[in-house]
Amino acid sequence: MSDFAQDFVAHLEELHKHSSAAMAELRRSLGFAPGAYPPAYPYVERFVAAERHAQDASRLALYVVAGLYALHPRQGGKSLAAGLGELMRQRDGAGIEQRFIALLGADAENLAVYLRQVVSLLATGDLLLDYATLLRDLHLWLDPWIDPERRDVVRQRWARDFYRALAAPAGETAPPPAND
Numbered sequence: 001m002s003d004f005a006q007d008f009v010a011h012l013e014e015l016h017k018h019s020s021a022a023m024a025e026l027r028r029s030l031g032f033a034p035g036a037y038p039p040a041y042p043y044v045e046r047f048v049a050a051e052r053h054a055q056d057a058s059r060l061a062l063y064v065v066a067g068l069y070a071l072h073p074r075q076g077g078k079s080l081a082a083g084l085g086e087l088m089r090q091r092d093g094a095g096i097e098q099r100f101i102a103l104l105g106a107d108a109e110n111l112a113v114y115l116r117q118v119v120s121l122l123a124t125g126d127l128l129l130d131y132a133t134l135l136r137d138l139h140l141w142l143d144p145w146i147d148p149e150r151r152d153v154v155r156q157r158w159a160r161d162f163y164r165a166l167a168a169p170a171g172e173t174a175p176p177p178a179n180d
Helices: 003-018 020-029 038-047 057-071 080-091 094-104 111-124 131-141 148-167
Strands: none
Touching: 003 020, 003 038, 003 057, 003 131, 020 038, 020 057, 038 057, 057 111, 057 131, 080 094, 080 111, 080 148, 094 111, 094 148, 131 148
C-alpha cells in the first residue's frame, strides 16, 4: 500500500488516541455526502491534493474512510470482505451475505451507506479492518472516469476475499487477501 494511504491511516490513529471530538465529527460526517460536512474538513483536507476538485474520487475516498475509521477504529491486516466472511462464519448469518452482495452492487452514490452498514457489522464482531487498502479500493470505485472493468476488479477481489474467509476451516484465520 502506498505511503500516502499509510500516512492517512496513521493520522486517523493519532486522532483516535488524542481527540475524541475529532472522532465524533468524523462519525457525524457519515450522515452527509462524502466531503460535505464542514466540521470534518480540518481532519481530512490537509490530505487532499491542491489540484483535486470537490467531487474528486480521491477526496471522497478520504472522507469515507475517515468516517468509517471513526465508526470502527480497529486498524489491521484484513480486508473488509475477508472480515465480513469471517464474521459470517462465526455467526452463521445469511443476512451478512445479503448485505455483502448489496455492497458489491452499490454504485458510487450509495456506496458510503452500504459501507457504513458493513463496518458497523465488523464493529459488533470487534474485527480488524485494513483501512489503507480500503482507501485504495474506494479511490477506484468512486472514480466516474475509471474504466468499469477496473472497478469490477475491486468487486471481484472483495468477493474472493469474502468467500475464501467464509470457507476457511473453523479455528483458522482467513487466507491473506487476494492481490490484483
